[in-house]
Amino acid sequence: MTAFVLVPGAHTGGWIWEDVAARLRESGAEAHAVTLTGMGDLRHLAGPGTDLESHIQDLLRVIDRADAPEVVLVGHGYGVHPALGAAGRRPERVARIVLVDTVPPQDGDPALRQIPDQALRERLEHGTGDDWRIPPPPAAEWQRQGSVAGVPADALARLADLAAPQPLGTLTQPLRLSAAAGELPTTGVLCGGNGSSIALLETLMGLGDPRLTALAEPRVTFFELATGHWPMLSLPDELAEVLLKAAAGEGHRLSPATYEEPAHLRPFLLDVPERPRERVGRVDLHLPDADGPRPAVVFVHGGPVPEQARPTPRDWPTYVGYGRYVAQQGAVGVTVDHRLHDLTDYDRAAQDVADAVELVRADPRVDGDRVALWFLSGGGLLSADWLAAPPPWLRCLAATYPILAPLPNWGLADSRFRPAAAVRGAGRLPIVLTRVGLEMPEIAATVEEFVTAAEDCGAALEVIDVPLAHHGFETIDRTEQTREAVRHAVRSVLGHLRS
Structure with missing residues (x-):
């Protein structure tokens, strides 16, 4: 039996995973749609000291309470950072890490570095005054966080209505990756509607970027979904199926031999x-x-x-x-x-x-x-x-x-x-x-x-x-x-x- 711990991205809460979690439970798996401190219906718990470590501790408590012997940590967007941080503290409990339409961060990277909206990232890098919270985007600007292709209108409206301010410390505190976390089986779920695909990844690997060489290791697999950045809202059935396959070790593997003659x-x-x-x-x-x-x-x-x-x-x-x-x-x-x-x-x-x-x-x-x-x-x-x-x-x-x-x-x-x-x-x-x-x-x-x-x-x-x-x-x-x-x-x- 597998326990899926579903970690939401910036400004969202566990509610964003509800449909996926229901489908995983129907398959017989254990599923935990996590709301991190200060987010979703826990926004009242946020304070100036809420940071990445706060969210790592949230996940450690969920992992420690899970009944299943194997835990699959699933991170979307910002959620990958606390997921990787927690995996490094409990590597013996984590069977696999799944990154949903998110680039794997490097050791020492703050989540701020991976915000897609370059204009917002530059503003945050230069400081936000005394405010320790980042307001969510207006309803019409969620596509700046990632393509909303395929998201139904009512789900998009709910995304905007339930969004919470993101504590700045969660984005600026560097992620420290342990060697143990770096060796765990990993799956990437690429979303074509947001500009990601296996073919594009293979092209980038062929250029010789050393940051991508680890993606050709046998422990790493990939899946593609023909949707935007929010597959848990646009394709919950398909995403749940992909997560089950990922937990079973399935998925596309990149062969290092492919790149001997780029x-x-x-x-x-x-x-x-x-x-x-x-x-x-x-x-x-x-x-x-x-x-x-x-x-x-x-x-x-x-x-x-x-x-x-x-x-x-x-x-x-x-x-x-x-x-x-x-x-x-x-x-x-x-x-x-x-x-x-x-x-x-x-x-x-x-x-x-x-x-x-x-x-x-x-x-x-x-x-x-x-x-x-x-x-x-x-x-x-x-x-x-x-x-x-x-x-x-x-x-x-x-x-x-x-x-x-x-x-x-x-x-x-x-x-x-x-x-x-x-x-x-x-x-x-x-x-x-x-x-x-x-x-x-x-x-x-x-x-x-x-x-x-x-x-x-x-x-x-x-x-x-x-x-x-x-x-x-x-x-x-x-x-x-x-x-x-x-x-x-x-x-x-x-x-x-x-x-």
Whole structure:
């Protein structure tokens, strides 16, 4: 017999787990939907001293009272922090930890660091005066805490009505992870509607982020649910089933062997001869055989890419291949190593790209009045500034399998990096979009949002569809269809540069 201890996230109480707990009990399991001190109907117990340790002690009492010999701790959002803290104190009682649509924190991380709303996180990091409580979001802003996709209207209204202020100390006190907690079996429940998926996780692991290597250990499993950040409200039956399977040790496992040859380091799909290449700071110029200033195409890589990743993106086969191919066609191919290492780095990366463009335009071998910008993958968000107010020298903007609106769990809802909104300012700027048919659903949704907005405002959009291609197809899908897609896109971009 298993006891599930269900730990709610910020501003909520045990009530949020009621439906899931009922279904677990129907299966014969023991289920405890916990309301932490100062939350839910215990809000009157909150005080300036209520902190993460207070909530860890709450869970220890529940674990110690559980009848079942095995306890599965289930944390959602902030609830993962007290769950992991308690697991480290009672590792002999905890059979598994389940993280519901939440990134596992590192030792010493306060929960504040994982608040999705970047604007709120920055305000809290700079202090809140004498107030020791964080008010819950207004009813219309719960999506800033995570996608509310799939949550019925009455459940969303209840979420807002029953929300309680969160004691600041619960968010600022660092989590201390014991070695024992780090070795416990763990399951991640990823919610596609909030921007999480196994495919996206595998892509990030392939980039070599050492923070993710532990996710490939045999003790770690994953499930996906096609819903937003609140599956206990939107899909309680499905979540209960996933929890039962997780307790039984089921779930998808990531194989370390998958990442011995990362997809992004495989050869480029076109056989392109070497070209002269010059490196200036973060910028590489692939040079054509031509006299006089030539048009240039600046390729902007995706991300976030771990800072320690080697080789860096401008040396990845895809970007070297594009740079050489453009140079072979008579233009200057430019690749840039911008510093998008984390989701909080988009401002810095945007400045890196702007600086690189100015360097390129000032080069005497480049016709500074004929430049195209080409964005790939997560670099797509960096296209927003250029779409919103295109300079006269920008003759074309291209995007290949791009992310064109922030994913719901990125916390960038109010940022300027929203190409799907910025396209309304593009005027007659030619836009060449390469759209892959086998895209990750969470990314495909941003592309469709962009296409709809572009069509509504009459933007000069050309869409090149590649039905049987994946995200990053240049080193994965070596077919005639994908080769022609690259040739087609380059022809279109260079055509706009030369017209």
